Amino acid sequence: MSSTFSNFTSSNKAVDGQKTDLSYSGGQCAISKHGYKTVEWRVDLENLSSISNITIYFRTENSPWGCFRGQYGENCTEKCRENCVNDTCDINSGTCFECDVGYREPHCDLECDSGMYGPGCSLTCGVCINNTQCHHINGSCLQGCGPGFYGRKCDEGCPFGKYGINCQYNCSAACKSLYNCSRTTGECVDGCQPGWKEFHCDQKCDNRTFGPGCGHKCGECINITQCNNINGICEFGCAPGFLGVTCNEKCPFGKYGNSCADNCSRTCSTPRRKDWKLYRWMSDGLERRAM
Template identity: 45%
Template sequence: MYRAVYLFCWYCVSHGFSFVTSYENIALNKAVYLTYDSVRKDTNVVVDGHKFIYGQCLSMNGRFELLIDLGEILSIHHITLYIKNSGLWHDFDIRVSNRSDSLDNECGDLRRIRQARYEYYIPCSFHARYVSLSGFIYGTIDLCEVEIYGCHTLGRYGENCSISCPQNCQEGHCDVVEGTCLGCINGYEGPRCGKECDSGTFGRECREICGKCKGTNTCHHINGTCMEGCIPGHSGLQCDQECLNGSYGKNCEEMCGSNCISCNAVNGVCDNGCNLGWEGDFCEQKCDKNTFGQNCTGVCGKCLKNEQCHHINGTCLHGCDPGFSGIKCDQGCVNRSFGRNCREMCGSNCISCDAVNGICESGCTPGWKGTFCEQKCDNNTFGQNCAAACGNCLEKEQCHHINGTCLHGCNPGFHGPHCDQGCIDGSFGKNCIERCGSNCISCNAVNGVCDLGCRAGWEGTFCEHECPENTYGVGCKDSCGNCTNMERCHHVSGNCPFGCDAGVYGIKCDQECPHGRYGINCGQTCPSNCKGCNRFSGVCKFGCLDGWRGTYCEDIGRYCNLN
């Protein structure tokens, strides 16, 4: 709209038409600043009110910025420039703002200025304090006057600025022509800000949304205050703050359960769970039924007599059942301990014991027996589980309960550390230190009696006697031969050491002389005329050959056969 007005008015002034206005020149004698060739200086000739005839003009070329300070924010309707120029091209930009360092509202621009005395009309319906003309001049122009028309009094509009702006206009600003508000104070809307904000909105231009108000959810249209308070879970004048710091309910006046992690802002239910050791909708119940900890998911250990453990950390307040230890009684007894809190020790002779009652359920170390392995092996047993039998300890003494050794030696007939080895190699007696008789075939290991008999030529309990006269050999059961002069034969072999009596021969003199022999050792030959002689005397007891006679058939007979 502004550009159309500008073109129309430019056309009018350029052809000699005058523009009648009832607005006031609010730039007259106001402060003016110029940046020209990088030099900033005061230059009030452009607002002295004299225009072309009486006044002075400001000559400018190159890049420039002219800043007029109205002293306060005023209502502007339009701007008129009075310019003389050299016929070159020029480029103006006209802006307004409430700040000198940020001119963000553009009123219009002048792209070409002709030679002549011209008035330039620029529509500029704004509320502002500062008006800026800036641009670049190709050549030189003379700016003779800048007139800014509007209302000297804030909050007025219309011809002669005689009408007050609507009361709800923001900062009293309204359109200088129409009187429409350029913005509303909080709580109002509409062209003239005559309408309160609709239900559910408030504040500047009714853009704010009411908080969580109770009732109809309607807040005060200006400041957003909830007139009837807040719905549960919210607080603050505008009910725009959720309950926090452990509060809930109406106006957040109630406090979450002390054991809640955080509670529902509306009803206080601990919907994010409970602190350690608590449960229930409001975390009002301690963990029970042998549970503890977060959400009561931990399981108590073996507390004494099944007592409930501490609801928070699971510790057993009065100790542990037998067989368990630790502050939570969740550790079985170790290192040969047992009983309540594992304070008792297994018997020193246990391999391992029951953690509850200390019974040596895995058995005893060698040499011990009993429920608690407190008894030494007895009844002639020793070793692992007392399963081994003692040897033949002296006088049936109990052997060592662990290794089975006989502490005071062995019964006769046995030897070795355990007295479990019978005597061997011709030994007998206590610890087998005595030797069997040398003539025993084998002797009794206990008493040395030659119970298996004697060697040949010996007799007696211990084979200590040679065979009696006329006997020899094993058991002295053989009879001696006819040794010479009735001498005794050898008791072992039966030999006659000095030869034989008459009529026998051989080393034992037990063989009769063969036919034709007689005498000692059968050393003589029977007479030649004998049919056979006495083996002892040589007498021809079987008669003589024919023609012979006599004891030895040494005589020729009477009736000899001479043929």
């Protein structure tokens, strides 16, 4: 040992195996020279040995060594931080050996943040609304969940067919895959069924369009009304001069009007095209033929 208080406390006392009396007067402790804060101590084992651990007993005058629980510093006058586990900390620096749940090192005086909570701030918060911080200890979202999630910790996604804040909205039945929408926005995953449009597929085709993606034009519906948004049928009938359920067929030759129910006048000028078919009309009992 680099310094010795007296022969009574020489370095051999450190390795004599005696430790029942840890006082100065016990004669079992090696003590350095008075006033030395650092001392070098060497042990010659005289051979090669495999050592798994070394236990050093300090002179304590047979009193409990170090500060009592919850204390640190010179003369043990400082108190450990209140969030140190078991109220224990380093007796010199006051650093907690471990923080209570929900607090972080080094002094355990700061709550978990940045989306973390729990032991050692090691757990990730759920989807709290507006990315707010969850409770630093139990992870609950104090202000509620963001869209698409529910539960105390907001870590459960909305069930199929539901979306939005608190999963309160139903996905549209007009989604191409029935009720299959984004749990956060409600947007239909595969688009809309024929006849529907917009983000949530909750708007019928309009502006005289119908079908998949509202990509087809309506026929000649009466009074320029909107046809059926899905199949294009003119539900109130056709405009004069047109036939068919979608009102895309023109009246046949010699017919006109609503439902093509009226015959063209016999006084119409003779058709100019030479390949028109023969037609007949009766007047005063005489049959006339025009080519």
